[in-house]
Amino acid sequence: MAEFDVIQGDITKSDVDAIVNAANTTLLGGGGVDGAIHRAAGLELFAACVPFNGCPTGEARITPGFLLPARWVIHTPGPVWRGGDHNEAVDLASCYRESLRLAVAKGCHTVDFPSISTGIYGYPLAEAATIATQTIASVLSQSETLTQVRLVAFDPKTATAYREAWAQA
Ligand code: APR
Numbered sequence: 330m331a332e333f334d335v336i337q338g339d340i341t342k343s344d345v346d347a348i349v350n351a352a353n354t355t356l357l358g359g360g361g362v363d364g365a366i367h368r369a370a371g372l373e374l375f376a377a378c379v380p381f382n383g384c385p386t387g388e389a390r391i392t393p394g395f396l397l398p399a400r401w402v403i404h405t406p407g408p409v410w411r412g413g414d415h416n417e418a419v420d421l422a423s424c425y426r427e428s429l430r431l432a433v434a435k436g437c438h439t440v441d442f443p444s445i446s447t448g449i450y451g452y453p454l455a456e457a458a459t460i461a462t463q464t465i466a467s468v469l470s471q472s473e474t475l476t477q478v479r480l481v482a483f484d485p486k487t488a489t490a491y492r493e494a495w496a497q498a
Contacts, residue, residue, distance in 0.1 A: 331472065332476070332478075333477075333479070334478075334480075335479065335480045335495065336480075336482070337481075337485060337487075339481075341365050343398065344399065345398075345439035346399065346400050346432070346435075346437035346440065348399040348441045348481075349428045349442045350362065350363055351363060351405070351406075351407055351443050351444075351450075354386060356406075357375065357379070360449060361449050362483070366397070370395045370396050373395040377392040377393065378392060384404060386406045386408050386424075387405070388423070389428045389431050390403070390431075391432075399441070401432070403428045403440075405424040405427060407421055407424050408420035408424075408446055408450065410451040417446075421461070425460075426468060429472070429475065430468075433474045433475065436474065438475060439476060440477075441479045441481050442461070442465075442478070442479070443483070444482060444483070454487065459494045461494070462480075462498040463494075463498050465478055
């Protein structure tokens with residue numbers, strides 16, 4: 330089975346086949362990791378996103394990485410946390426599953442994720458980490474293509490949450 334790792338760092342520096350962007354449904358950029366990825370990739374990334382005319386929560390769209398070291402960027406809008414009874418868990422799991430599905434379809438072997446929805450979208454960290462690691466573990470157990478999937482945490486608390494969740498996954 331492919332390896333899963335948690336590292337702490339800046340996902341725009343990831344030299345992997347694909348990085349995942351915690352986008353919003355307009356796919357036209359924003360703050361947080363979305364803003365960082367668009368700044369690092371350059372204006373061509375914005376131009377490549379316009380034709381999608383947005384993306385529903387839980388789905389994913391793939392574009393080239395342009396000026397990023399990563400070859401591809403997979404854009405997936407995570408759920409906004411609204412208390413937990415608005416399908417948030419299902420939508421968050423779908424972000425990870427659909428992103429990996431697109432990565433495999435493009436022949437990617439290495440994929441880096443940020444902690445989707447746990448920033449501006451307010452998803453509780455421990456719950457999000459559990460959903461993310463369980464979904465990743467399930468996909469990796471059935472994939473021949475993926476060799477490395479990482480969670481790139483931007484801070485130590487996030488890194489610890491995903492390491493603890495992975496240990497239970
Ligand atoms: N590398 C890795 N992780 C990062 C980086 C970075 N350069 N910058 C921020 N993060 C982390 C945040 O610290 C958080 O842990 O990404 C995680 C997700 O936080 P957000 O970027 O706020 O994403 P999210 O909570 O999914 O909210 C999405 O924010 O940026 C806007 O356009 C985006 O409207 C959308 C919303």
